[in-house]
Amino acid sequence: MKIEQVKEIANAVLYEGYLLYPYRHSAIKNRQRWTIGVVYPREYSEANGSIEPWTMQTECLVAGQGKEDVVLTIHIRFLHLLLHTTTHSAPSPVQSNPSYDGEWSLAGSMAYEPFEEGIEREVSIVDCSLRDLIVSPRTIEIAFPGQRLVEDAADAASATIVREQLPVSGVIVVSAETAGKDLCKLRVQIENRTPETSALSIRHNEVLLQSFVSTHTILQVRQGTFISLLEPPDALQVSVQSCQNLHTWPVLVGGEGERDVLLSSPIILYDYPQIAPESPGNLFDGTEIDEILTLRILTLTEEEKEQMRQGDKRAREILERTEAMTPEQFMQLHGTIRSMRPIPEGEM
Numbered sequence: 001m002k003i004e005q006v007k008e009i010a011n012a013v014l015y016e017g018y019l020l021y022p023y024r025h026s027a028i029k030n031r032q033r034w035t036i037g038v039v040y041p042r043e044y045s046e047a048n049g050s051i052e053p054w055t056m057q058t059e060c061l062v063a064g065q066g067k068e069d070v071v072l073t074i075h076i077r078f079l080h081l082l083l084h085t086t087t088h089s090a091p092s093p094v095q096s097n098p099s100y101d102g103e104w105s106l107a108g109s110m111a112y113e114p115f116e117e118g119i120e121r122e123v124s125i126v127d128c129s130l131r132d133l134i135v136s137p138r139t140i141e142i143a144f145p146g147q148r149l150v151e152d153a154a155d156a157a158s159a160t161i162v163r164e165q166l167p168v169s170g171v172i173v174v175s176a177e178t179a180g181k182d183l184c185k186l187r188v189q190i191e192n193r194t195p196e197t198s199a200l201s202i203r204h205n206e207v208l209l210q211s212f213v214s215t216h217t218i219l220q221v222r223q224g225t226f227i228s229l230l231e232p233p234d235a236l237q238v239s240v241q242s243c244q245n246l247h248t249w250p251v252l253v254g255g256e257g258e259r260d261v262l263l264s265s266p267i268i269l270y271d272y273p274q275i276a277p278e279s280p281g282n283l284f285d286g287t288e289i290d291e292i293l294t295l296r297i298l299t300l301t302e303e304e305k306e307q308m309r310q311g312d313k314r315a316r317e318i319l320e321r322t323e324a325m326t327p328e329q330f331m332q333l334h335g336t337i338r339s340m341r342p343i344p345e346g347e348m
Contacts, residue, residue, distance in 0.1 A: 003075075006218055006253055006261055009273055011282070013037075013265045014077060014214045015314075018118060018284045021293055022300055023315045024307040025115045034081065034116070037247070037266030039170075039192045039212040047198035058188040058217050058264040059243035060250045061179060061236065062130060064224030070130035073220040076172055076190060078212035079118035080144055082165035084312075116205075117312060118213060119165070123172060130176055130184055130224070137175035142190075142212075144168050166209045168194050179239050183227075188217055188264070216248065217264040225259040228252055230271055278332045281321050284314075291333035297322045 016036050020029045038052070045054035064070040123142055132138070146167040152160060173189040194210045219226070227233075229250055232240040250264040252271040263269070276290070283293045297319065300308070308315045 003218070003220070006263065009253060009275060010077065010216060010218055010263055010265075012275060013216050013263070013267055013269075014079065014120065015118075015282055015284055016214065016267055018079075018214075019312055019315050020285055021283070021296060022304060023297070023311075023318060024304055025113060025311055026307065034079075034208050034211075034213050037078070037213065037215040038208070039078070039190055039215050039247075040207060041192050041194040041197035041210050043195060044197040044200050044207050044210075053247050054192050055246065056190045056215055056217075056248050056266075057244065057246040058186075058219075058248055058250055059245055060186050060219070060229065060262055060264075061227035061232075061239055061243065062176075062184045062186050062221055062224050063182055063227060064130070064184075064221075070184075070224035071222045072125075072128045072130060072133075072174075072186070074125040074128065074172075074174060074188060075218040076123045076142070076188075076215070077218065078121050078215040080121045080165065080168055081116045081118055081209050081211070081213060082147075082163050083114055083209060084117050085114045085162045085164070087160050087162070115311065116208070117163070121212075125172070125174060128174065130186070133174060133176035133186070134178060134184065137173055140172040140174070142168070142170040142172060142192075166206075168192070168210050168212065170194065170212070179242075183236075183239065185239070185243065186219070188219070190215060190217070214266065216266060217250075218253075219250075219262040219264065221260050221262075226250075226252060226262045228259070228271055276336070278336055280325065280329060280333075281318070283318065291330070294322050294325065294330070294333065 017033060019033070020027070024030065037056070039056050040052040040054050042054040045052050062070060062072075121144055123140060125138070125140055128138065144167065147165045149163045150160060170190065170192040173187075173191070175187045176184045177187075179185040190212070192210075192212055197207060197210055200207045227236055227240065229240050229243060229245075245264070248264045248266050249268050250262050251269045251273065252259055253261045253263045254272065256272055263273075279290050280294075283290060285293060305319055308319045
């Protein structure tokens with residue numbers, strides 16, 4: 001399976017819960033985002049009793065004849081958050097007049113509140129020899145600097161948009177050990193080692209700006225195969241049970257029966273997860289029901305839609321895509337049957 005196809009599925013994990021219906025920042029659920037696959041800074045975690053994890057670990061089994069020929073490529077992916085702030089030189093009517101008793105504006109009151117956006121980050125380890133990993137673990141650095149971007153808002157000459165991102169750093173440790181004849185256990189550890197975070201409060205959203213969010217791992221193998229951890233052969237049950245996965249669940253990805261790609265996800269999935277071909281795009285809701293969510297978006301008030309437009313660009317894309325859908329596209333979302341089977345008399 002091509003890595004581009006794998007990443008389509010992985011992106012559904014990456015953006016799970018990114019922004020939820022009704023896709024406006026005033027909704028409580030959208031002020032409590034970033035709960036999936038978070039790897040917090042170690043200093044912060046240990047200073048707060050290790051309640052929040054600072055590491056993620058994947059362990060899986062790789063089978064192959066002649067371990068020297070087995071080659072791995074590993075992609076570590078996560079969201080690196082930034083704080084989006086809009087400033088306006090002219091105060092709103094509510095700010096300038098404390099006795100203002102006109103109609104309260106949802107869009108106006110929220111338009112300039114700070115909110116977080118996510119930037120995709122990826123660290124890849126290409127053509128890694130399984131034989132070499134058995135001899136010596138390999139350590140790869142994670143390092144993304146902070147940045148501050150300032151731009152004028154497109155819809156208001158007096159508004160300025162500031163996007164600020166704090167630095168994050170850590171390591172990936174990849175190792176392997178022999179687990180039987182032509183069988184190895186592979187381990188991928190992700191650690192957030194961002195310094196100077198111990199003073200942050202456990203309730204402080206600032207720590208998320210220095211965390212790895214929606215963290216997941218894609219593993220590919222050549223000249224070898226991965227063993228399903230969900231439905232392993234009977235002879236490998238004990239070996240599978242010895243695998244320790246922390247805050248992640250590895251599953252096979254690709255066409256049914258293929259065993260050369262594994263997705264280690266912070267969301268529990270079955271082997272061979274698929275994206276419904278009828279889905280017009282990501283709605284970010286867990287086990288999303290495209291037809292219902294799409295219709296609900298159309299019922300939003302104009303004021304709520306305006307807040308979607310003023311917020312995250314992905315929310316804006318959802319709105320534009322939904323409003324442009326044709327009746328035929330809506331019908332494709334309704335009542336799809338994947339397969340049919342006869343029902344035995346005893347089940348009727």
